[in-house]
Amino acid sequence: MNVPSGTSTRDLDGHAWSAFTSASSDEAFCSAWLTLQCAIIPGVLAGLLLLRDKLGQSYVPAAVWPDSRRDLAYLTGAAERTLAERRGTVLGLDPGDTERIPSGTVHVGYPVETDAEVMGAVVLDLRTRPEPELQAVLRQLLWGAGWLEALLRKRQIARDAAVLERASIALDLVQAVQEHRNLGPAAMALVNELATLVKADRISLGVERNGKLELRAISRTAWFDRKSQLVETIENAMEEAIDQEAGVAWPVLPGPRGKVNVAQRDLAVRSGAAAVLTVPLVSGGRPMGALTLERNQGPEFDATSLMLCQVIAELLGPTLEIRLDGERWFAGRIVEKLAEWRDKLIGPRQPAIKLGAVLLLSAILFLVVAEGAFRVSARTFVEGAVQRAAVAPFDGYVRDAFVRAGDTVRQGEILATLDDRDLKLEQVKWETEKEQVARKYREALAKRDRAAYRVLAAQLSQAEAQLALIEEKLVRTQLVAPFDGVVVSGDLSQMLGAPVEKGKVLFELAPLDKYRVILTVDERDIAYVAGGQRGELALTGITGGTLPFVVKTVTSVSTAQEGRNFFRVEAQLENASARLRPGMEGVGKVSVDERPLIWIWTRNFVNWARISLWTWLP
Template sequence: MDADAHAWAAFASASSDDAFCAAWLTLQCSLITGVQAGLLLLHDEASQTYVPAAVWPDPRRDLSYLTEAAERSLSQRRGAVLGLDASERERLAPDSVHVAYPIETDASIRGTVVLDLTARSEPQLQSVLRQLLWGAGWLEAMLRRRGVGREALLLERAATVIDLLQAAQQHHVLDHAALAIVNELATKVHADRVSLGMERDGKLKLRAISRTALFDSKSQLVESIANAMEEVIDQESGVSVPPVPAARGRVNVAVRDLAARAGDKAVLGIPLTSGGEPVGALVLERSDGPVFDADTVLLCEMLGELLGPALDRMLHEERWFGGRLVDKLAQWRDDLLGPRRPALKLSAALVVLAALFLTFADGEFRVSAKTVVEGAVQRAVVAPFEGYLAEALVRAGETVTARQLLARLDDRDLRLERVRWSSEREQAERKYREALAKRDRAASRILAAQLSQAEAQLALIDEKLARTRLLAPFDGIVVSGDLSQFLGAPLEQGKVLFELAPLDAYRVILKVDERDIGYVTAAQPGELALTGLGGRTYPFTVKTITSVSTPQDGRNFFRVEAALEQAPPTLRPGMEGIGKIAAGERRLVWIWTRNFVDWARISFWAWLP
């Protein structure tokens, strides 16, 4: 009973995981009769193997003979008994069996416990496995507690790293970001001084010291900090004084010199890495208090790996454009000449081949221009005299035939005027006959003149009446004019009412940019693609080049007329598209770069004094 009480007391008062495991194994071996030896194996995260966590009764005893039972339990993920079969008993000590039971948490095997027992019946062995099953719950609770503690520590480290990253990202200048980082880090890890330096072209420069806005780069303290940083960068690993277990065996001459010069109790140097290469270093100092532990070292190493790329990018952004360009060209050179990046090499080869092809290959040079189709003849139908619109029978877009009525003017006033002049003529004619009968020569001559005047007015009115009917001069299409909304409106003499164009004759009008007009000559062939007739091109020939330019959208365009070789039946005046005039063979590189070269030449000439 005293031994059991002592085991329970040790189990209840265990202050560490190792003591807990040893007390647990001792308690299990005391509760189970006939135990000759016991071994507890737990999974080690660092080595990814199962290592002894407790040995009973003597921790110095070699229990490697229990390995077979442990391996069977781990592989089968259930309790295992070794020594029941005759072949198994030959490998064990006489009257001995090995019992193993796995420790499992969250569907993951975390270890196993193996006991060397005196031989016993199967029901008794089942009782032993049941006891181990019940006892394994304490180990599972410990492992879960350890996992929760480890996760909490990782979360705390992650939160610290995130805070420092946010402090760095709030600034776009390297020195400002570095000062924010060292101030925040000094507060987080309770350091008296934190310094940050960055390396460029093999030279280290101290960028920031915590709680210090200005410092003398030539002072002995700053030089000692820089030497410690160079020592850290050269070894590409953390260096500390006094050394932590993870940093033992590393050179720390400069770090010890800094500690002695500054009177520090502890100094820790951590490299800042980017792309696997050191780009700077952090140096942390404590003048009193505890030394830097493994958790602080791990936190600073995480910070160095995460902050390194961001600070290295800021360092490169500080360089002049020429320096960044040289680095980029050097990187491309290394990628092209190195053993990797086959896709980049293939792309570069294709680009070179394309450049050679464009330099030496010829192609057809064509001048492009916006194009509109017009009728070869365009006739205007105008108001013959002042009057009122009585009827409009067609509108723009409709096809008409020759002599077809387009519109009609109101002729009521003209007919009344004709009645009046008819009456005047009849009166003059009657008076004229009476004068002849009386042989009054003077009166007859006056009346003859009045009769001629009346007949002339009648002829004029008849002509106007005939012209109140506006007829189409030929077969064609109404290009413009819609008078359906102006019935009864007054018309001025000469006002254009309709514009007509024939359907069997067209001309192509190209608006050629002044930069390209020098390449266009008469009789050059070309092709026309119309927006309304997509899918086909229509050949044409240049006929006339006008010498007058028209400004449009800030540029000058010349009017070039061309004739279609064969007009499609669906072609209509007013259709727009793009025309391309063939201007001969040229080098492909010249065709694609001529506009830029001409612009650059003119701009350079204008810039010259």
């Protein structure tokens, strides 16, 4: 607001209040406010009001007093200090300020804040005055800043309302698109609905497919010739916006930097449109199509229209791409995903993906080049090198049982006894029989009855043989350990008094100093195992270390387990642990040779793939 020369203070005050109350724009309001403050505060030489720009990145002059053409750059020092300290400041009172501020004047600044955020500052160039009067100036600016705060809040409310309106429009369009599964109907619903909302005469939608832009829908048009000149011109306008990754308009929108809009202008000339706007459709951070809006008459597209269309494009881009993917063949989707990953790898963004790719390639290269020990793993159990069975020597009954499976025994220790009562009765019988025959034999000798004593001699030998047999059976009623070892199987403690048949295995024993290792090797790995190879055994019952062994025999005996065949491989321990017991189980690994790590880790899968491929191929 420029002040006419010769205006009195009262007239200036009246003019300022009149302009302030009737301001029709933010610029007029700020100018009238600053003029009013300068009129109320006496001795003001110049005034400057700074407010944040629309982008919120810097402070720009919102009003200058008394003449808007006057250069007030000398007040920027006070403004910067006020903005930095976020409080009222006075420059010119300290002796050090005399170099920047002329004598007899002071610079008074006061911040403009909303919600504890500095939005600007007002700086006045005043004649020097006492400190109480300077305090009054700061109070006046404090009271006056409330009007600016109301203006800024009004601006924010207007911006919020615009955002809500854009969000409402965008949600309506999202709902319209979500009602259709296929891209064609969804695109047509989008352009028709958007044309009504933004009052556009024609809206076109195109998508990229196989690296080429293709027009898919035109508002209020059921069919169009894809090879026509107009369609080609629209596609050129879309490609122009996609190449710049920004919205492009004709006529040009005001902005910090110009954009190439040759294709937009050509479209306007060819179609007779007064205004053209094209925005890219974005999905996953990259353009996947574009929207082109045309108006034959009416207002040109402004920054608000551009922002609305950009919001719609960012919201609906992923939805449209999902429907576009639904039209592709499976192979096409794979190619698209590969191209997407290629762009992420060679593009300027996504450093984490690039780092991950480098690490993955390094790991694969390491696995291909590096070699490691190739070992065949197999389920393993330990058994005694020799196993001796304690069997029932004759039909009888169990009398006592002194050991059971797992007990350690010494050579000659009694394992169990059989009932000997019948044998002793039979022994008494044959002893009596022997005495009777012996007496008769002596009588026959005395009578010199040669025929009789020969018969009696045979009967006496029979009795002696029966006694010897019974005595042997009595000895064998005690089952004794043939050597120092451990009872592998057998428990008669629950069978006392039970009958046993001759030859029935009652106990199995194994020595404690001689063992052999049995490995059950998968048929897929048996070809790699040979005699003489070394390996290590880890047992479940002996933790904290491994036991070395040497493969002795690869047998041809196989057993089926869990749907696969396993071959029996025998090995010998090199150093037997004192805690080792027959029957222990664990995992054994046979060292074969050195192979590439990637071959070691993928051989089972490769072999499976070969068999499967051979099975299915004709």
